[in-house]
Amino acid sequence: MFGYIRPLKPELKVSEYQTYNAVYCGFCRAMGNSGALLRLTLSYDFTFFCLLSLSLEEDFCGFENCRCPVKAFSKRPCVKQNAKLDYAADLAVLMLHGKLVDNISDRDRTFLSKLLMLYLKPKYKKVAKRLPEEAKAVLDYISAQQKIERENGSIDAACDPTAQLLSSFFKRLSKNSEQQVNLERLGYVLGRWIYLLDAADDLKEDIKSGGFNPLKKTGREDIPFSLNVCISEAIDAINALKLYHFEPILKNIIFLGLDNTQKAILTYTDKKERKKALNGKSL
Amino acid sequence: MENPYRVLGVAENASDEQIKEVYRELCKKYHPDLKPEGMSREEAEEKMAQINAAYDAIVKARRSGAGNNFSGSSYSGASSQFADIRRLINQRRIPEAEELLDGVLSSDRNAEWHFLKGTVLYSRGWFNDAYTHFQTACNMDPYNQEYRMALNQLNNRRSGAYGGDYRTAGGGECDSCNLCANLICCDCLCEACGGDLIPCC
Numbered sequence: 001m002f003g004y005i006r007p008l009k010p011e012l013k014v015s016e017y018q019t020y021n022a023v024y025c026g027f028c029r030a031m032g033n034s035g036a037l038l039r040l041t042l043s044y045d046f047t048f049f050c051l052l053s054l055s056l057e058e059d060f061c062g063f064e065n066c067r068c069p070v071k072a073f074s075k076r077p078c079v080k081q082n083a084k085l086d087y088a089a090d091l092a093v094l095m096l097h098g099k100l101v102d103n104i105s106d107r108d109r110t111f112l113s114k115l116l117m118l119y120l121k122p123k124y125k126k127v128a129k130r131l132p133e134e135a136k137a138v139l140d141y142i143s144a145q146q147k148i149e150r151e152n153g154s155i156d157a158a159c160d161p162t163a164q165l166l167s168s169f170f171k172r173l174s175k176n177s178e179q180q181v182n183l184e185r186l187g188y189v190l191g192r193w194i195y196l197l198d199a200a201d202d203l204k205e206d207i208k209s210g211g212f213n214p215l216k217k218t219g220r221e222d223i224p225f226s227l228n229v230c231i232s233e234a235i236d237a238i239n240a241l242k243l244y245h246f247e248p249i250l251k252n253i254i255f256l257g258l259d260n261t262q263k264a265i266l267t268y269t270d271k272k273e274r275k276k277a278l279n280g281k282s283l
Numbered sequence: 284m285e286n287p288y289r290v291l292g293v294a295e296n297a298s299d300e301q302i303k304e305v306y307r308e309l310c311k312k313y314h315p316d317l318k319p320e321g322m323s324r325e326e327a328e329e330k331m332a333q334i335n336a337a338y339d340a341i342v343k344a345r346r347s348g349a350g351n352n353f354s355g356s357s358y359s360g361a362s363s364q365f366a367d368i369r370r371l372i373n374q375r376r377i378p379e380a381e382e383l384l385d386g387v388l389s390s391d392r393n394a395e396w397h398f399l400k401g402t403v404l405y406s407r408g409w410f411n412d413a414y415t416h417f418q419t420a421c422n423m424d425p426y427n428q429e430y431r432m433a434l435n436q437l438n439n440r441r442s443g444a445y446g447g448d449y450r451t452a453g454g455g456e457c458d459s460c461n462l463c464a465n466l467i468c469c470d471c472l473c474e475a476c477g478g479d480l481i482p483c484c
Contacts, residue, residue: 155411156409
């Protein structure tokens with residue numbers, strides 16, 4: 001939902017970049033099956049999730065051509081439709097719903113959120129029926145997050161709901177208990193990293209507006225240290241996983257992408273410069 | 284006397300080699316002849332005597348097969364609680380370990396408590412609080428290797444020293460170019476020493 005988890009494009013091989021795009025397109029198509037407008041909420045983060053999901057099983061369904069409505073219906077390679085992409089698309093619906101619920105209760109962008117909610121509600125209900133545990137996990141996450149904000153929790157406590165949510169989602173990607181241990185850890189530290197980075201990005205604004213931000217408790221110099229530990233742990237976790245496919249792409253994202261995104265977000269506030277940096281143009 | 288393993292700062296299940304290594308390091312650090320920093324000669328001599336006594340005790344006990352039974356009268360209730368906690372942590376039973384830790388009275392929360400609390404928090408992913416506890420442990424017991432190592436490892440992660448090779452040149456693959464070049468190098472080195480790996484080169 002933030003687009004923080006993305007590859008460092010210049011360090012991908014051309015074939016890997018094409019594969020990455022094919023997964024992105026496959027996910028987009030799966031989202032479109034839930035609702036055309038939902039394609040607009042596409043993100044790199046979920047593409048990573050799809051890559052990870054597909055990498056954990058030896059069988060891979062392969063690619064096919066599909067027509068892209070955004071690119072004048074030109075033919076593009078795309079991962080074939082499969083249950084894993086559909087599952088990821090369902091999770092995206094749940095996350096989007098959660099975000100809207102949170103916005104509405106925060107009285108943040110209420111009009112737009114309520115409008116989107118009208119569109120999303122029927123789709124959400126269908127998905128929640130299919131995936132009741134995951135739907136509950138998202139709602140639990142929202143309420144845990146709101147509780148921490150009311151109680152002005154510590155940094156670790158504030159990161160925990162997001163981290164636990166991703167941890168539980170990642171764990172479900174494999175039935176192998178050894179893999180699950182590493183997936184849980186990877187999910188946890190990535191969730192923590194995303195939350196911290198978002199908090200760091202919002203810090204200035206939150207200080208002005210008086211909004212909750214756990215990083216108000218720490219010095220600015222300490223922020224990269226906390227983020228670095230998460231990346232370090234993510235590297236250990238991905239190294240411990242048995243990946244049948246897309247290993248170089250996944251490792252690019254974890255080893256290089258996270259660090260690059262972190263530097264881009266912390267260094268640049270101007271949108272244009274930040275976009276350039278996120279795409280890997282030299283800092 | 285105090286638990287000798289704690290004096291040296293090693294785990295009770297450390298191997299003989301590890302204990303020897305730690306002892307050597309401590310000697311280099313605290314031997315009075317080497318004038319350790321921040322200590323007077325008397326302090327260094329006292330510290331060295333403690334280290335020697337602890338090391339002798341461990342070696343003697345292991346040789347005689349008495350194992351690690353150092354529960355003397357100075358082994359307070361709080362300390363034996365920590366042995367249980369350490370065992371739980373080793374068995375990855377983190378919630379139980381944490382419950383025991385939180386049950387310890389504030390007055391008994393020594394350096395080892397902070398180290399174990401930090402360990403438990405770290406395994407749960409609460410890295411910030413873990414760091415604070417490791418720092419406290421090292422402040423309370425600056426000479427303890429175990430706590431210092433934990434703090435240093437976390438500091439390494441914080442510094443962004445990720446290590447691990449991603450995309451190093453060649454990626455360690457054994458392709459025919461590498462194989463040929465390596466063999467030729469080996470042959471040259473061999474010939475330099477009077478042998479010959481590849482007779483025709």
